[in-house]
Amino acid sequence: MQVYLPIAEMSVDALLLLGIGFGVGWLSGLFGVGGGFLLTPLLILIGIPSPVAVGSGANQTLGASVSGLIAQWRRGNVDVRMGTVLIIGGFLGSLAGVQLFAWLRRAGQVDLAVAIFYVVVLGSVGGLMVRESLTAILRRKRARPQRLHEHLWMHGLPFKMRFRKSRLYISVIPPLGIGFAIGVLSAVMGVGGGFMLVPAMIYLLGMPTAVVIGTSLFQVVFVTANVTFLQAIQVGSVDVVLTLLLLAGGVSGAQFGAAMGTKLRGEEMRALLGALVLAVALSLLWDLLRVPESLFVIGPVP
Amino acid sequence: MMRAACLLLLLLLGLPAARAQEAAAVPPSLTAELSVRRVEVTTAFSGAEILVFGATERLIGPEGDEVLVLVIGPETSMMVRQKVNAMGFWINGPSARFNRVPSYWALASTRPLTAMLDRVERADLRLALDQLPLVQLGAQGPTFRNALANLQQEAGLWVDRDRPIEVSGGRLFHARLPLPATVAHGLYQVQVMLVRNRRVVARQELRLDVVRTGTSAFIADVAREQPVLYAIACIIMAGLAGWIGSVVFRRG
Numbered sequence: 001m002q003v004y005l006p007i008a009e010m011s012v013d014a015l016l017l018l019g020i021g022f023g024v025g026w027l028s029g030l031f032g033v034g035g036g037f038l039l040t041p042l043l044i045l046i047g048i049p050s051p052v053a054v055g056s057g058a059n060q061t062l063g064a065s066v067s068g069l070i071a072q073w074r075r076g077n078v079d080v081r082m083g084t085v086l087i088i089g090g091f092l093g094s095l096a097g098v099q100l101f102a103w104l105r106r107a108g109q110v111d112l113a114v115a116i117f118y119v120v121v122l123g124s125v126g127g128l129m130v131r132e133s134l135t136a137i138l139r140r141k142r143a144r145p146q147r148l149h150e151h152l153w154m155h156g157l158p159f160k161m162r163f164r165k166s167r168l169y170i171s172v173i174p175p176l177g178i179g180f181a182i183g184v185l186s187a188v189m190g191v192g193g194g195f196m197l198v199p200a201m202i203y204l205l206g207m208p209t210a211v212v213i214g215t216s217l218f219q220v221v222f223v224t225a226n227v228t229f230l231q232a233i234q235v236g237s238v239d240v241v242l243t244l245l246l247l248a249g250g251v252s253g254a255q256f257g258a259a260m261g262t263k264l265r266g267e268e269m270r271a272l273l274g275a276l277v278l279a280v281a282l283s284l285l286w287d288l289l290r291v292p293e294s295l296f297v298i299g300p301v302p
Numbered sequence: 303m304m305r306a307a308c309l310l311l312l313l314l315l316g317l318p319a320a321r322a323q324e325a326a327a328v329p330p331s332l333t334a335e336l337s338v339r340r341v342e343v344t345t346a347f348s349g350a351e352i353l354v355f356g357a358t359e360r361l362i363g364p365e366g367d368e369v370l371v372l373v374i375g376p377e378t379s380m381m382v383r384q385k386v387n388a389m390g391f392w393i394n395g396p397s398a399r400f401n402r403v404p405s406y407w408a409l410a411s412t413r414p415l416t417a418m419l420d421r422v423e424r425a426d427l428r429l430a431l432d433q434l435p436l437v438q439l440g441a442q443g444p445t446f447r448n449a450l451a452n453l454q455q456e457a458g459l460w461v462d463r464d465r466p467i468e469v470s471g472g473r474l475f476h477a478r479l480p481l482p483a484t485v486a487h488g489l490y491q492v493q494v495m496l497v498r499n500r501r502v503v504a505r506q507e508l509r510l511d512v513v514r515t516g517t518s519a520f521i522a523d524v525a526r527e528q529p530v531l532y533a534i535a536c537i538i539m540a541g542l543a544g545w546i547g548s549v550v551f552r553r554g
Contacts, residue, residue, distance in 0.1 A: 002348035004345050006517075006521040010484050011483035059536050062541060063543050067547065070545065071548075108383055228536050233529045236525060236526065240539060241521065244543055247544060247547065250547075251547025252551045254548075255551040288392060295384060296382055296384055296453060297382075297383050297385065298382050298450060299383070301399060
């Protein structure tokens with residue numbers, strides 16, 4: 001069944017979009033991430049123009065994260081204070097990211113920039129995840145005494161603040177910086193950034209795992225809302241029909257994925273997710289390196 | 303237009319001017335019509351077809367009348383970018399901007415055009431893709447223009463194959479021209495020309511409207527004219543959809 005996307009100005013098979021939404025939702029439920037990093041490349045792969053894929057991807061991630069946030073909020077797993085600091089950084093970052101995106105679009109390099117961002121970010125995150133989880137699997141027998149959290153040099157920077165729920169007393173500069181970086185990535189890649197935010201919160205900020213997921217969803221919902229807003233106004237590339245079709249598949253898929261996720265062990269799951277992230281990065285890299293089918297591309301005047 | 307064509311024809315046939323009064327009674331040498339005057343782009347739109355049909359006064363064939371149909375869509379501007387290899391990566395290199403590009407262009411004729419019309423006549427009427435009056439800015443050179451033509455043809459937006467016009471009963475003709483799902487909306491000009499002795503002797507112009515209607519038109523209009531409202535609506539709808547979905551599909 002074909003459906004015409006009013007902003008992308010093309011018609012796509014609705015069942016294909018529902019299927020992609022379901023598959024990505026299933027994986028995101030399984031691994032507990034938003035899935036935007038898989039969604040945007042898949043949309044580009046089926047021929048959706050990059051700006052629309054990024055804008056609508058951010059919008060979809062917003063919808064997909066809302067239900068998770070509500071669930072975590074009820075359990076009291078959201079550190080609102082830390083979340084707010086991250087969001088302030090995230091708003092500034094997404095503002096800068098959308099400007100960068102609009103500038104790249106005028107320069108005609110959006111496709112390249114989106115692909116490079118994906119290759120670099122997914123490649124490094126995927127590589128780290130695979131390495132970390134493999135070492136964890138190998139060392140599983142050896143239990144180590146754990147400290148509350150490591151004190152890094154950056155925690156001692158000025159403007160210290162107390163984050164009660166995270167049991168932290170650290171400078172606001174590292175969370176602001178992390179929020180900013182995630183905001184930029186969110187705007188350029190159309191992702192929520194949960195897959196980067198979660199490790200950053202654990203390893204860089206030293207937050208307890210219990211509040212990490214809830215707080216990252218808190219940041220993701222607000223930052224993707226901001227990206228949706230800015231992309232819709234500045235680039236005009238958010239296709240609400242596309243978003244809703246993807247969400248329809250996504251929310252159902254996520255529930256199945258989440259049910260299955262409880263049966264898998266943490267390390268194996270992280271290794272699998274890492275391998276998946278690496279595979280996406282490699283396929284995008286291959287697209288940049290292989291000789292293109294057509295040496296010319298046409299597009300509307302930006 | 304029709305009347306002028308009839309008049310011209312009468313003069314060509316050497317009839318006395320006094321009898322031009324009776325022109326209305328004389329059957330026109332060419333009549334053509336579109337099956338639809340309006341193509342609606344809805345959310346279920348997946349392409350359409352322009353059906354042009356009509357009849358000629360004389361029998362259609364190499365010895366008698368011949369027909370050609372030209373459809374031109376609304377003009378637009380386009381960028382053509384060349385991919386270049388930089389340090390192993392394929393990136394967008396030099397670009398050319400084309401103005402006054404017909405977003406749709408299609409030609410159909412009863413016989414191959416070269417056999418039907420003189421070269422000069424073909425050039426005058428711009429009856430070939432390489433004769434379109436495009437304005438090229440930025441990178442120069444014919445490669446960009448050729449690339450534009452190739453890619454537009456691949457997308458089915460420029461149709462320059464010899465698409466035959468089908469003839470039945472000697473005088474009745476019809477041509478089907480495909481409109482892909484990516485067509486621009488706006489006013490399309492359909493020109494039907496009657497060729498006799500390698501010259502165009504009569505023509506009829508028809509208009510076709512391609513309009514966005516229904517939900518898709520509404521969404522596109524709101525997104526363009528009220529971006530702030532649209533952005534807020536997108537955020538709220540995505541949020542609601544996510545929330546409703548989690549309630550509906552919650553297990554246990």
